[in-house]
Amino acid sequence: MNPNNNSSFPNTTNFINVPLEKDLDSNVQNVRNILGNSSDLLVNTPIICGVRTAVICFEGMVSGYDTLKLVTESLIEIDLPNPSPLDLERHIKNKLILSVDTVEASNYGDIMQRVMSGFVILFIDGISTAMCFGIQGYSVRGIDEPSSEGNIRGSHEGFVETVRTNMSLIRRRMKSPVLQFKLFSVTQLSNVDVIVCYMADRVPKSLIKDICAKLKNMPLETILGSGYVEPFLTGEKPTVFSGISVTERPDVMCAKLLEGRVGVLIEGTPFALVMPSLFTENFQTLDDYNFRPFYAVFLRYIRYIAFFLAIFFPAIYVAASLYHPEMFENRLLYNLAVAEEGAPLHLMWEAVIVLVFYEIIREAGVRLPKIVGGAVSIVGGLIIGDAAVSAGVISNPMLLVCAIAVTASFVIPSLNQQITIFRFAAVIIGGLCGLFGIGLLSAFLMLNICAAESYGVPVMAPISPFTPRAMGDVAVRLGFRKMAVRSFTVEKLNGADMENAAERENVNEQ
Amino acid sequence: MNNNKTREISVSQIIIILTLFSVLNCVLFTDTRAALSNMLIYLAMGTLAISLLLIPNIFVSREQGGVIGVIKGHTKSIALIAALLYAIYLSAVAGEYLSRFSDFAFVNYFNEGNPYICTLLLAAVCLYGAYSGEKSICRTGTLLLIYAAVLTVLLAIFSCKDIASYKPTQVFTSDPDSSVIMGISAGAVVLCVLPNIQGGKKRLCASVYGSVAAMFAAAVILISAVCMILGSGRGISDYPIYDAVIYGMRNITIRCDGAFFLLWTIIAVAVISLLLSAASGAVKTIFPKAKFIEAGVTAAAVILSLLPDALSADSLGILNFATLFVLVFLIPLISALLSAKKN
Numbered sequence: 001m002n003p004n005n006n007s008s009f010p011n012t013t014n015f016i017n018v019p020l021e022k023d024l025d026s027n028v029q030n031v032r033n034i035l036g037n038s039s040d041l042l043v044n045t046p047i048i049c050g051v052r053t054a055v056i057c058f059e060g061m062v063s064g065y066d067t068l069k070l071v072t073e074s075l076i077e078i079d080l081p082n083p084s085p086l087d088l089e090r091h092i093k094n095k096l097i098l099s100v101d102t103v104e105a106s107n108y109g110d111i112m113q114r115v116m117s118g119f120v121i122l123f124i125d126g127i128s129t130a131m132c133f134g135i136q137g138y139s140v141r142g143i144d145e146p147s148s149e150g151n152i153r154g155s156h157e158g159f160v161e162t163v164r165t166n167m168s169l170i171r172r173r174m175k176s177p178v179l180q181f182k183l184f185s186v187t188q189l190s191n192v193d194v195i196v197c198y199m200a201d202r203v204p205k206s207l208i209k210d211i212c213a214k215l216k217n218m219p220l221e222t223i224l225g226s227g228y229v230e231p232f233l234t235g236e237k238p239t240v241f242s243g244i245s246v247t248e249r250p251d252v253m254c255a256k257l258l259e260g261r262v263g264v265l266i267e268g269t270p271f272a273l274v275m276p277s278l279f280t281e282n283f284q285t286l287d288d289y290n291f292r293p294f295y296a297v298f299l300r301y302i303r304y305i306a307f308f309l310a311i312f313f314p315a316i317y318v319a320a321s322l323y324h325p326e327m328f329e330n331r332l333l334y335n336l337a338v339a340e341e342g343a344p345l346h347l348m349w350e351a352v353i354v355l356v357f358y359e360i361i362r363e364a365g366v367r368l369p370k371i372v373g374g375a376v377s378i379v380g381g382l383i384i385g386d387a388a389v390s391a392g393v394i395s396n397p398m399l400l401v402c403a404i405a406v407t408a409s410f411v412i413p414s415l416n417q418q419i420t421i422f423r424f425a426a427v428i429i430g431g432l433c434g435l436f437g438i439g440l441l442s443a444f445l446m447l448n449i450c451a452a453e454s455y456g457v458p459v460m461a462p463i464s465p466f467t468p469r470a471m472g473d474v475a476v477r478l479g480f481r482k483m484a485v486r487s488f489t490v491e492k493l494n495g496a497d498m499e500n501a502a503e504r505e506n507v508n509e510q
Numbered sequence: 511m512n513n514n515k516t517r518e519i520s521v522s523q524i525i526i527i528l529t530l531f532s533v534l535n536c537v538l539f540t541d542t543r544a545a546l547s548n549m550l551i552y553l554a555m556g557t558l559a560i561s562l563l564l565i566p567n568i569f570v571s572r573e574q575g576g577v578i579g580v581i582k583g584h585t586k587s588i589a590l591i592a593a594l595l596y597a598i599y600l601s602a603v604a605g606e607y608l609s610r611f612s613d614f615a616f617v618n619y620f621n622e623g624n625p626y627i628c629t630l631l632l633a634a635v636c637l638y639g640a641y642s643g644e645k646s647i648c649r650t651g652t653l654l655l656i657y658a659a660v661l662t663v664l665l666a667i668f669s670c671k672d673i674a675s676y677k678p679t680q681v682f683t684s685d686p687d688s689s690v691i692m693g694i695s696a697g698a699v700v701l702c703v704l705p706n707i708q709g710g711k712k713r714l715c716a717s718v719y720g721s722v723a724a725m726f727a728a729a730v731i732l733i734s735a736v737c738m739i740l741g742s743g744r745g746i747s748d749y750p751i752y753d754a755v756i757y758g759m760r761n762i763t764i765r766c767d768g769a770f771f772l773l774w775t776i777i778a779v780a781v782i783s784l785l786l787s788a789a790s791g792a793v794k795t796i797f798p799k800a801k802f803i804e805a806g807v808t809a810a811a812v813i814l815s816l817l818p819d820a821l822s823a824d825s826l827g828i829l830n831f832a833t834l835f836v837l838v839f840l841i842p843l844i845s846a847l848l849s850a851k852k853n
Contacts, residue, residue, distance in 0.1 A: 320768065323619060323620065324619065324768045326764075326765040327764060327765055327766065327768050328764060329764045433627075433628075433631065434619060434620070435619065435768045435771050435772055435775070436615045436619060436620075436628065436631075436771070436775055437631070438772060439771065439772045439773075439774075439775025439776055439779075440631055440632065440635045440775060440779065442772065442775075442776055443635050443639070443650075443775065443776040443779035443780065444635050444638060444779075446650045446653055446654075446776065446780075447635075447638060447639045447642045447646055447647065447650060447779070447780075447783070448638075448642070450642070450646040450647075450649035450650050450653070451642040451643070451645075451646035451649075458649065460649060460653075463652060463653065463656075464523075464649040464650070464651070464652035464653055465520055465523065465649065465652070466522065466652050494520070495520070
């Protein structure tokens with residue numbers, strides 16, 4: 001067949017459901033045309049026992065050594081007397097194991113999906129299907145310590161960019177048949193691999209179906225990070241605090257799966273999504289469960305306090321100084337007045353400026369190479385801060401207050417975005433309306449967070465709606481002797497209804 | 511499993527939010543001009559009357575659409591009138607609270623600038639609360655209760671030496687004030703309008719009577735605490751609870767009443783939002799597809815709150831016992847009779 005004369009010939013856009021042909025040359029030519037004769041396409045055409053074949057793969061996507069040893073050598077060593085193409089295919093299928101991951105493809109869509117995922121494709125002349133052998137050999141980052149979730153006594157393994165490796169990291173920790181993975185490709189243009197993982201006995205089937213449907217229907221061209229996917233998995237209602245959490249740790253993921261949640265692993269990012277997620281989980285770390293309970297409880301309350309300090313401390317300082325000075329002890333008030341006397345700016349603007357400068361320094365530290373990033377901290381923190389106070393632009397107490405608030409925000413990195421924005425909002429409204437304004441902002445925050453639901457689970461649970469049973473891991477941290485028998489799942493929280501979440505969401509959207 | 515579990519308000523949530531309603535009412539509407547013994551008797555009798563009036567509501571609240579929904583099933587025009595009555599009453603009460611809380615904040619914490627800005631800011635957040643719905647508002651109750659408990663415990667710890675020396679004394683001096691009972695009355699109307707309280711009739715009974723009892727208890731405890739803390743040496747005060755908080759910390763070198771003010775502000779937002787949301791809910795029962803009802807109801811409450819005192823809902827007699835009788839007893843009774851006729 002001459003491809004140029006046939007209008008139904010598959011090209012770069014219409015190949016997905018076009019079936020393979022029996023003619024080897026046509027198949028090879030079609031693949032070349034679909035890929036526009038891409039330079040990284042490798043085509044070898046060995047003749048095996050007199051039958052013409054073609055081995056196709058992408059350079060750098062397969063392991064060269066394994067392809068040679070497992071596929072090419074095994075194929076060349078086949079010794080059949082005058083086999084037909086069908087005999088050769090049966091022999092390869094039934095007598096040889098060229099790869100543990102072997103699938104058959106019957107259309108060009110499947111072929112493209114496989115070859116771009118690091119499979120070796122074997123075409124046989126006269127056969128209208130192709131065999132795909134998974135011999136991936138692309139360069140991947142090794143398993144490393146998670147960069148965003150540090151811990152002292154837990155595992156030091158973190159997720160990597162390869163979704164199959166991440167799958168194995170979870171499976172190694174949970175050798176249970178109820179742990180299930182659903183792998184599929186999403187986004188039509190890029191065919192990104194996505195894995196939905198869950199404990200089959202703890203998550204309603206309707207919820208899995210809903211999540212898979214949402215992932216498959218995403219109108220994206222590609223996924224370059226977990227943030228691309230998150231908006232499509234959350235509800236329509238705008239909320240400040242997300243009902244989806246992110247983790248880089250396989251052990252954390254396992255803990256979440258055990259509590260009846262669903263994980264989504266995405267090719268190309270080490271950050272996995274977990275849903276539904278609760279607000280209180282932002283204050284829990286893996287180390288809480290490795291430390292003695294009394295110390296874990298102490299740390300947890302430190303985090304709760306840090307959260308409030310991070311958002312409200314500068315705002316309360318500004319509001320109290322401007323409108324409610326009676327809140328300060330007399331000597332403290334005198335010292336503050338003396339310190340603020342020299343500062344030329346209004347207290348609210350002083351706080352805003354300090355916080356803006358901190359954000360600039362932080363952003364510079366994050367974006368610059370690590371070696372220079374350290375220098376930015378020194379220049380920003382020590383030199384600029386000291387110079388600003390010496391020059392009388394900013395007062396010492398304000399610098400101290402802002403520094404405490406910023407340091408407190410490091411304690412809960414998962415809430416950094418919300419804390420940053422609300423800290424600014426609180427300072428401004430505290431400066432304009434005092435504690436009344438801060439009260440209004442707090443009320444807005446409370447209403448917003450209490451309105452948030454993730455897949456039928458209120459984000460503020462188990463505090464509101466209150467679930468006394470769950471307080472063992474929120475108000476305190478019980479010892480494992482008691483925790484082990486709790487078999488807590490999010491579905492059991494008061495007010496949770498994961499079973500009908502999808503149905504309700506559809507009704508709301510209509 | 512209940513299909514609408516997350517859409518419903520639990521018994522404890524409704525009790526907590528209405529208790530906080532009573533707390534706010536005491537903060538804003540008690541004053542030392544009323545005689546303590548008269549006030550407590552008035553409160554007890556009022557609560558008892560409201561409890562009796564609420565009986566018909568028990569029979570119809572679990573029906574589809576609640577009190578108004580049942581009437582709508584028979585005669586749409588009467589349902590419309592009933593919905594409007596509920597909406598007007600609840601907006602008027604919301605307006606009273608908006609006005610009173612803005613005054614409270616302005617008088618005690620600002621005293622310069624424009625008090626109407628307080629009202630508008632408060633109304634803006636309450637509008638957001640009304641849009642969030644009763645469920646979200648009721649959920650904030652638990653958080654507020656935790657905050658209130660922590661503050662009260664801290665206050666008690668810091669002033670424990672003084673508490674031992676307090677002697678209960680009558681600080682309320684003259685005639686009873688009808689506004690003391692307003693919180694419980696408005697709470698009872700809210701109970702008639704909220705259609706989605708979780709569980710069957712038993713749970714509904716627990717919600718309704720638990721709420722009324724909790725509102726009464728909160729009022730009695732607060733008023734008694736004020737008497738105990740302030741003692742006989744205090745003069746006439748518009749906000750005795752505010753005074754009691756400050757006076758309770760008289761031996762501490764810092765004044766922490768700001769923390770209580772924060773709490774009262776958030777409670778005010780929650781309570782006014784609940785009233786606005788309930789008013790919107792009543793209208794929505796009749797016009798389910800109408801938009802911006804919450805905005806309309808909030809605007810009405812703001813306008814009512816900005817009117818001069820002579821034109822306020824309280825002065826015009828909207829918030830009297832006759833209105834309460836119609837809203838809490840008569841309309842639910844008609845609804846119950848219509849429901850019984852249908853069955």
